[in-house]
Amino acid sequence: MAYIENNPIIRLENVSKTYPAGTKALQDLSLTIQKGEFVFVVGTSGSGKSTLIKLLLKEIEPTSGKIEVNGQEVTAMKHKQVAKYRRKLGVVFQDFRLLKDRNVFENVAFALRVVGKSNYTIRRQVPAILTIMGLGDKYASFPRQLSGGEQQRVALARALVNRPPILLADEPTGNLDPRNSWEIMKLLDEINKKGTTVVVVTHNSDIVDAMQKRVITMKKGVMVSDEQKGGYSYDKH
Amino acid sequence: MTNISTFFYSIKQGVKNIHRNRMFSLASMGTITACLFMFGIFYFLLSNFQFMIRNAEGSVGVTVFFEKEVEQAGIDAIGNMLAARPEVDKIEFVSAEEAWEKFKEETFQGEENLEASFGEDNPLADSASYEIYLNDISKQAGFVKYAEEIEGVRQVNSSDTTAQGLTSFNVLVGYVSAAIIIILLAVAVFLISTTVATGISVRKDEIAIMRLLGATDYFIRAPFIVEGILIGFTGAVLPLFVLYFIYNKVIYYVQDKFGILSNILTFLDVSVVFKNLVPISLCMGVGIGFVGSYLTVRKHLRV
Numbered sequence: 001m002a003y004i005e006n007n008p009i010i011r012l013e014n015v016s017k018t019y020p021a022g023t024k025a026l027q028d029l030s031l032t033i034q035k036g037e038f039v040f041v042v043g044t045s046g047s048g049k050s051t052l053i054k055l056l057l058k059e060i061e062p063t064s065g066k067i068e069v070n071g072q073e074v075t076a077m078k079h080k081q082v083a084k085y086r087r088k089l090g091v092v093f094q095d096f097r098l099l100k101d102r103n104v105f106e107n108v109a110f111a112l113r114v115v116g117k118s119n120y121t122i123r124r125q126v127p128a129i130l131t132i133m134g135l136g137d138k139y140a141s142f143p144r145q146l147s148g149g150e151q152q153r154v155a156l157a158r159a160l161v162n163r164p165p166i167l168l169a170d171e172p173t174g175n176l177d178p179r180n181s182w183e184i185m186k187l188l189d190e191i192n193k194k195g196t197t198v199v200v201v202t203h204n205s206d207i208v209d210a211m212q213k214r215v216i217t218m219k220k221g222v223m224v225s226d227e228q229k230g231g232y233s234y235d236k237h
Numbered sequence: 238m239t240n241i242s243t244f245f246y247s248i249k250q251g252v253k254n255i256h257r258n259r260m261f262s263l264a265s266m267g268t269i270t271a272c273l274f275m276f277g278i279f280y281f282l283l284s285n286f287q288f289m290i291r292n293a294e295g296s297v298g299v300t301v302f303f304e305k306e307v308e309q310a311g312i313d314a315i316g317n318m319l320a321a322r323p324e325v326d327k328i329e330f331v332s333a334e335e336a337w338e339k340f341k342e343e344t345f346q347g348e349e350n351l352e353a354s355f356g357e358d359n360p361l362a363d364s365a366s367y368e369i370y371l372n373d374i375s376k377q378a379g380f381v382k383y384a385e386e387i388e389g390v391r392q393v394n395s396s397d398t399t400a401q402g403l404t405s406f407n408v409l410v411g412y413v414s415a416a417i418i419i420i421l422l423a424v425a426v427f428l429i430s431t432t433v434a435t436g437i438s439v440r441k442d443e444i445a446i447m448r449l450l451g452a453t454d455y456f457i458r459a460p461f462i463v464e465g466i467l468i469g470f471t472g473a474v475l476p477l478f479v480l481y482f483i484y485n486k487v488i489y490y491v492q493d494k495f496g497i498l499s500n501i502l503t504f505l506d507v508s509v510v511f512k513n514l515v516p517i518s519l520c521m522g523v524g525i526g527f528v529g530s531y532l533t534v535r536k537h538l539r540v
Binding site: 057059083084085086087091097099110111113114115116117118119158162 | 240242243246442443445446447448449450451452453454456
């Protein structure tokens, strides 16, 4: 599914973030991501990529500027509204962040329990998403018994089981070998084709170059390029 | 359906927290058990002392004697004045004849010769009196003073030492037990708080994931509150069992060793004491658990 023009799902207006130590992580960043888009955010360490993800998750507050997600103004959101807001965002990380003492089924079910879904819903939805992720036979395994690629697929299943309209992926292939990295990217592409807006923060130039998606390049907290069907062009800047 | 599912999930996680953090949990339970065991002992002491005092109030009386020249009308007037006092439970007139009969009965048991030697004389001819029983033994001193000041009253007899001794001891036990219980309660709340804080620290990664997945404050905090309440509840149930089994044994031992004081040492039945002790102890245990864990999650778990 192609993205819809002029239907912004994420919008940042002149957003800056300065940490208490004085580090300027983002400087006057403005960008719009349309509903259904697949966007790579690239840049070296300290470029502000992770700060962008944290701002979108409302883990931190911007120093100035306005952030809108799904039509909600995140910067003006009250504490009580944050939990419901986060349910509309799926999120995966480089280190998977799975619960080590729970098996695959329980890890994915956790996302549904957290939002108060019934046991009936959990028994119905978890096997379905595990099958889509190719983990149908791994539901009883614990994270330590899985490969890195399998663990990331469990993390993806957990992020998607609530069917969020937006998926944020922070270095999802950072701990994976090339074969597993491609498997994860194919899954993200599939998810995007089904309508989910996908934002991927990555260092993986091969994947960025090959996938020919929109690429936003960051450097020292500033957006230095924003190209449709771009490539990993950080070195040019 | 959703809330029921979350409710049971919170209970399950609360039990898991206790298991994961079992050394701290056991220490907390032990402190609450000690606290409520002490509370139970003091409760036994206080309730039995009160019971004994009530018995004493029923048996310890004040006796009022009159001047020789006071006529029956004057005695009746004094009786009316005494009966009008709010602390008076019961007042009985004992005539000189009744007093002498009672004395003979108590003193000359089987000594008919000795009794006969008095003939028709009544050595207690001027000993008509009122026997007065009070509804509150602590007011005895004030009542005696009042009676002594009434015109026509010759003498007032009372057992001040028994009354004051029982009342003062009861107050002393009350203060000491309150002080010890307050200290133990504070220790118990502190230990539960430490246990829950440790649990939060152990599960900080899981809590971070919960936050990112959109868990509410309630969902994150509930298992820790459940943990505190379960620790408090268990800590309250254990001493109740122990106290139930030792209560009768202690009473039997005391009555056996101090049989000579059997008139004073009267004890409440175990069922009477436990009727109040069980709900009070359980509420205290659950309360300590709730307060300790609630304060901790408020401090450490801002979502």
